[in-house]
Amino acid sequence: MKAIVVTDQAAGTAGMTLTERPEPPTAINDVIVQIHASGFVPTEMEWPSTWTDRAGRDKTPSIPGHELAGVVTALGYGTTGLSVGQRVFGLADWHRDGTLAEYVAIEARNLAPLPGDVDFTVGASLPISGLTAWQGLFQHGRLQAGQTVLAHGAAGAVGTMVTQLAREAGAYVIGTGRAADREKALDFGAHEFVDLENDALKDVGGVHLVFDVIGGDVQRNSAALTKTGGTLVSVVGPVEARPADGLAIDFVVEADRTQLGEIVQRVRDGRLRTNIGTTASLDNAVATLNSTGRREGKTVIRVRP
Numbered sequence: 001m002k003a004i005v006v007t008d009q010a011a012g013t014a015g016m017t018l019t020e021r022p023e024p025p026t027a028i029n030d031v032i033v034q035i036h037a038s039g040f041v042p043t044e045m046e047w048p049s050t051w052t053d054r055a056g057r058d059k060t061p062s063i064p065g066h067e068l069a070g071v072v073t074a075l076g077y078g079t080t081g082l083s084v085g086q087r088v089f090g091l092a093d094w095h096r097d098g099t100l101a102e103y104v105a106i107e108a109r110n111l112a113p114l115p116g117d118v119d120f121t122v123g124a125s126l127p128i129s130g131l132t133a134w135q136g137l138f139q140h141g142r143l144q145a146g147q148t149v150l151a152h153g154a155a156g157a158v159g160t161m162v163t164q165l166a167r168e169a170g171a172y173v174i175g176t177g178r179a180a181d182r183e184k185a186l187d188f189g190a191h192e193f194v195d196l197e198n199d200a201l202k203d204v205g206g207v208h209l210v211f212d213v214i215g216g217d218v219q220r221n222s223a224a225l226t227k228t229g230g231t232l233v234s235v236v237g238p239v240e241a242r243p244a245d246g247l248a249i250d251f252v253v254e255a256d257r258t259q260l261g262e263i264v265q266r267v268r269d270g271r272l273r274t275n276i277g278t279t280a281s282l283d284n285a286v287a288t289l290n291s292t293g294r295r296e297g298k299t300v301i302r303v304r305p
């Protein structure tokens with residue numbers, strides 16, 4: 001099969017090559033998915049799981065990409081709940097070969113059915129940003145209607161999902177980002193916008209939930225804004241600052257079939273819009289993933305035209 005592989009951590013995405021790899025075998029409870037579209041998060045080259053297996057052994061050449069939408073072509077021993085020919089989307093295991101390839105072996109529980117009226121490109125754009133937003137807001141952040149959310153990076157892949165889900169849940173959403181992000185963040189549903197380069201973050205006053213996708217000074221300044229009993233949720237590594245009288249949580253997104261179902265249902269009925277910036281074929285993926293310039297939303301690779 002055709003696949004993109006990386007072998008050199010120092011080279012980052014510049015070390016990606018499109019090559020031939022053996023099709024993956026199935027393990028217990030796996031399915032094989034013929035991938036139609038694959039999502040990619042630019043920071044993947046920094047994740048330890050791109051380079052080592054769970055025991056810390058070198059796993060290169062490694063296939064990056066962890067979001068997928070495609071069609072089940074085979075079931076492993078003991079697999080239940082999915083069938084051959086079924087459209088699916090989901091989140092691939094961090095430590096196994098990923099989804100910038102024509103096929104992937106993946107545990108069935110990491111997948112959800114993809115309804116026939118949802119395009120594969122849309123399906124592949126949802127798992128990481130949608131699940132991250134869902135888990136950060138509702139599991140870790142315990143968001144309630146009427147609360148105020150400070151959604152950092154509100155025009156980005158995760159931030160647009162955070163903004164829409166929080167607003168639907170009845171929260172007041174203050175989005176942040178660069179000056180150029182204002183219109184997009186408001187368009188995705190933020191009630192107001194803070195330009196982190198020109199406005200004073202402290203002027204937003206107290207918030208119940210900070211959703212941080214940036215870290216550093218932005219996180220430190222946000223901790224001070226968290227109200228008593230509030231939560232600072234970070235997806236950019238261990239928290240560097242804690243609210244004086246609240247919780248600080250850092251987490252890595254997990255696959256969840258029920259939550260994927262909730263997310264895709266919202267896409268179908270118009271409550272949730274995707275934020276896809278760039279699409280490219282697998283043949284053009286290496287060049288696309290190495291292009292310079294500002295990303296506008298999620299990059300999705302169309303593996304099958």
Ligand SMILES: NC(=O)c1ccc[n+]([C@@H]2O[C@H](COP(=O)([O-])OP(=O)(O)OC[C@H]3O[C@@H](n4cnc5c(N)ncnc54)[C@H](OP(=O)(O)O)[C@@H]3O)[C@@H](O)[C@H]2O)c1
Nearest residue numbers: 043132153156157158159177178196213214235251252253
């Ligand atoms: N822990 C997890 O499970 C998990 C899951 C998903 C994502 N993440 C992480 O979350 C981060 C965001 O992911 P994403 O896919 O949403 O990325 P993205 O689409 O690039 O969105 C991030 C947004 O924040 C903006 N931003 C970043 N630094 C800023 C700053 N100092 N001031 C103002 N705006 C700033 C970006 O603008 P620019 O592009 O101009 O910088 C962009 O609009 C990444 O680091 C990713 O690895 C973690």
